[in-house]
């Protein structure tokens with residue numbers, strides 16, 4: 047039997063955080079692409095768009111008016127997927143099982159400036175976003191009926207983002223959703239068996255091997271996880287074991303804002319485009335348990351594969367069997383390390 | 396506490412086949428859409444395209460020439476994600492775990508006619524495709540190193556299909572992938588606890604409730620499963636408990652071809668467009684076990700939500716927490732029942 051060569055042999059990798067597998071086909075980008083090509087939107091967005099329902103002062107659905115906010119702004123989603131006043135009743139009829147779900151969906155504007163994105167914002171402005179996330183996690187998490195707070199951002203219309211104004215969302219709900227539940231189980235298992243955080247041990251190993259590290263600062267490391275599914279998937283892990291983002295001290299908050307900017311600049315520079323992704327923070331559920339096992343982290347799932355216009359499709363085999371990727375995590379990390387740390391739009395000027 | 400009303404209250408539904416949950420937000424399609432709009436390709440495709448590498452007689456990568464095939468044609472993918480000659484070696488280093496994977500990837504042309512799709516093909520022609528799937532499942536499954544055979548189709552460029560010629564794929568591999576493993580576990584549990592097939596019992600309940608049935612014939616039922624994730628997700632279930640497609644008798648094969656055509660016609664008629672989807676057959680693994688618990692079925696995951704140009708994005712919350720849908724399964728089934736059973740292009744003539 048041949049020894050496994052990650053750069054030659056198709057193989058499956060194990061995700062220690064979810065217990066799931068991904069199929070890696072390192073040789074596969076050689077195939078020609080006759081499929082769908084995305085439109086690149088290079089138009090510079092104006093600082094203010096009178097038709098944008100997220101810009102300061104503008105009207106939203108139902109006649110609400112946004113304030114003239116100077117930095118961040120948070121409000122309850124006018125078309126929320128979860129409702130506070132609803133039902134939590136269970137349903138069971140034969141094999142059919144359901145459960146009423148209550149929750150709160152919020153929209154978080156990152157900046158009053160319609161034309162910016164995270165990598166283009168200054169670190170102090172990103173810090174304001176980080177602080178708002180902290181507040182929201184604590185505030186929503188403290189509500190009796192909220193067991194989980196999901197902070198995320200969909201960036202780019204290719205990622206279903208229906209408005210280019212820099213913003214993210216928060217969905218807080220009355221049960222713990224699937225993905226967090228998987229990560230809880232795996233981290234708890236490691237915690238009890240090894241008396242330590244799974245991600246602390248993982249981070250140590252990554253810092254030794256170096257091949258999947260993208261960049262780091264004193265408090266955080268950004269890397270392509272060994273089990274990455276999306277071509278340029280990345281993860282920001284705090285060096286210190288913290289259960290949730292509200293545990294960050296002043297220095298850590300600033301370091302987090304800084305690495306957020308640094309990583310998203312690399313992303314933009316990769317294909318010299320405003321790099322689309324879904325990003326999200328996974329942290330301890332707010333169900334009243336201690337969750338000592340939880341080590342919070344932020345993940346980025348960007349769809350682009352070959353260029354600004356050709357993305358990876360998670361379809362067919364991926365839907366029916368398991369996720370599949372065409373390049374190795376090590377190759378992706380090397381490419382991300384290789385681009386400039388200054389934003390291409392700045393360099394262009 | 397309010398009783399749960401599926402059409403009013405956000406709720407989670409349980410998938411009996413995978414053990415996973417989906418969040419349903421029945422009121423949510425009311426939100427305005429300012430996001431990405433897909434291009435509809437209404438151009439009639441020619442019967443033969445000299446630049447298509449799947450048309451009869453044409454040249455493929457590496458200088459291969461397709462034969463002048465009269466109905467179906469199968470060949471090994473020139474850019475396969477899995478390779479027969481490779482490594483099956485395991486890899487473990489600290490927390491990092493991987494496993495070499497061997498396999499065979501095939502392409503299946505459904506018809507020599509470049510311009511057709513399944514709903515436009517005649518039942519006898521679809522029957523040829525069904526027979527080819529049966530042969531391939533047996534032939535690949537009989538190989539020593541193949542434990543699982545995944546038959547699927549990506550239809551439409553929105554589903555990452557890189558060539559419009561009517562075709563599907565088969566990926567056969569040396570381990571059982573994640574999704575099939577989940578379905579094996581759930582079916583096995585039910586089989587031992589209830590001495591019967593999970594899907595037989597489920598089908599009985601659906602036929603009684605009727606609300607999620609799309610259409611049926613003597614041997615098969617097409618329905619929107621209670622736990623559907625995609626807006627118009629559908630499932631074809633054989634009435635008789637069979638472990639895999641090769642167990643179909645002559646009458647069943649024909650009935651399967653017929654319902655395949657009938658269901659995909661409804662799909663096309665919904666938005667009067669060539670309806671994109673990923674479809675796949677889940678059946679017993681070929682790992683040498685008996686798998687009495689397995690009840691094969693075919694699923695369709697179509698992305699369109701509101702129209703031919705607005706799809707559902709499984710991003711952000713869906714990636715970090717769990718799948719979410721905006722309409723109920725019952726509502727989707729009702730709409731699919733409501734469209735004509737004759738193809739809109741035929742009616743237009």
Ligand SMILES: O=P(O)(O)O[C@H]1O[C@H](CO)[C@@H](O)[C@H](O)[C@H]1O
Pocket residue numbers: 081358359360361362363364370549554555556557558
């Ligand atoms: O093999 P194709 O058609 O080039 O590729 C398509 O189907 C594959 C199997 O579902 C996916 O891995 C690819 O991402 C998709 O673009």
Ligand SMILES: O=P(O)(O)O[C@H]1O[C@H](CO)[C@@H](O)[C@H](O)[C@H]1O
Pocket residue numbers: 200205206207208209707708709710711712713719
């Ligand atoms: O809330 P938005 O931006 O309208 O919608 C977007 O994000 C949501 C949360 O990830 C998804 O459910 C939607 O499919 C997507 O289009």
